[in-house]
Amino acid sequence: MKTTILILAANPQGTSALALMSEIRHISEGLKRSLHRDSFNLEQRVAVRPGDLQIALRETKPRIVHFCGHGTGEQGLVLENDAGQSQCVSTEALASLFGLIGNWVECVILNACFSEVQAKAIVEQVNYVIGMRQAILDRSAIAFTTGFYEALGSGDSIERAYHFGCNRIQLEIPHSLTSRKGTVVEAGKPEIIDEHQIPVFLEKALLTPFQPILNSHSIDREATPMQNNINLIGSSNTNLTGSGTINTYSAPNNVERNQVINNNNDSSRKMEINGNIGGDFNASGQALNFGEMEISGTVTNTIEQPEKAETPEAPQLAELLKQLQAAIETNPDLSEEDKEVALEQVKVLAEAGQNPQAGGLQKASKTAMKIIKGTLVGLPTATKLIEQCNQLLPAIAGLLGLA
Structure with a gap:
């Protein structure tokens, strides 16, 4: 059984711009490069509103929850309202929510500034929580994320993956940026916190038993090819x-x-x-080309869900999404990285097709459309994919009620 990682992202209007898609891409790439990449399933929800939290957590039942966005310390984490503006979710509400799902969530990563407050509350309900002591550089947040998930995907424990994430900050961020004044612990004596010391690892006093993240039957991809019978x-x-x-x-x-x-x-x-x-x-027992088509297969399976929906537009929507998926997969001008990002957004559109009237899904669909269009930036204007997207995306938007 695969370990599901749920990424929740929010960057409301009026807040400082964060490289959220870059962070999500680094998570995906870190897992993809890792030893046991086929043991993980990555889910993502962007432009998250408070009401979307319960829906996303129940739908995906993740083992690991990763939030990337803004934090405000005592006031809570910053999500979005229906107008795309900031709306804080209190520490008490978050702790209560994770108390309801602590039987399936083992680790929460709050990659947001000043989120240690929320981490300390959530760790009473969840085995492991990683938060941020103070503001953290965008580059540092991404470096930590990359090191953490590469280590996790290579078979390291959550705590050891945390240390790899902190070390990645040390390796990648210039020293001139890694030491700055932090929280004042005594009057007139500000604590100096290095950038790599901003992430904090917390562990619940009494751990809830979980099966190992990597199953015992996971295949060792570094095994030497057998020379035996x-x-x-x-x-x-x-x-x-x-x-x-x-x-x-x-x-x-x-x-x-x-x-x-x-x-x-x-x-x-x-x-x-x-x-x-x-x-x-x-001969080492490794399935050939198994991981390469996983994202494609996941998208195809998701598209089949709205196809079965009892609505007149469902078959047409599924067909258009299949055409969009094929156009992305076969285009030679897109990098593999951009293809993966675009296909993830096709999956978001397919999920929205299962319930086109849901407000949260409509907002996610709009964001997915923008991201797909963003992957086309820089391609020659005569590229066939641009022409196909110009035809398919408006039609899909209409069927999803976005037009």
């Missing part, structure tokens, strides 16, 4: 590549059909799979 017992349609000898045996009818791949030099690298194995595997 590989025995396959039973029938299989699997293609195996790599050096070594492959011996195949037919199991008697009264014997349960198992496929066993065993590295004889290391008994810990043994994989047993009941039934037939489908797809291509290399």
Whole structure:
């Protein structure tokens, strides 16, 4: 079972601009580069309003919640109202909310200035909370995020990932920016806090038991290709590549059909799979090209949901979204990074298609449209994708009630 990470982002009108999409992209890329990238599912909600919190948390049931935006200390975290203006959510309300869902949320990251206040309240309900002691540079917030998720995706614990995040700030941010006056702890004696010391790690006094984030059957992608015999017992349609000898045996009818791949030099690298194995595997047991198409498959599955909705426009909306997805995936001018960002927004549009009249989803859809258009900036005007988006996006907006 995959570990779901829910990203909540808000940058209301009238507040200082934050590089939220850059931070989200760094989270995605950090996980994508990591050893166990296929063990994580990334969900995101942008332009978040207070009422969206419960909906997003119930829909995704995340193991990790990551908030990126503004914090105000005692007044709470800054979200948006229906007009896109600032609306604070109090510390008490946040602690109460996480008290209701602490049985499935293990870690909360508040990547917002002065969020230590909220972190101290939430950690009474959630095992681990990371907050910020004071204002933090945009660059530092992104550096911390990158180091944290790369480490988490490589199999490190949440606490160890926190330390990797702090160290990434030290590595990437020039020293001239990393030491500044912080909170006054005594009259006339301001505490000097280095930038990498701003994130604070808190742990609940009595931890709620959770299964390890990475399941024990996760495949070691750094395993040395096997030079030993590989025995396959039973029938299989699997293609195996790599050096070594492959011996195949037919199991008697009264014997349960198992496929066993065993590295004889290391008994810990043994994989047993009941039934037939489908797809291509290399000799270390790694599925070929499995992770590359995951985002595409997730988008396709999400599109199929509005297609089944009992509304007249549902089939047409699903078809337009499929066309948009295909146009993005096949365009040679978009970078892989921009493709991933754009496809995530197609997923947001598909989710909105399941309930087009929901106010929160409509706002998310508008933001998704803007982000997709933003990925086209810099492409030649004659690019086919621009022409396709100019046709598809207005039609999709109309079906979602955004026109």
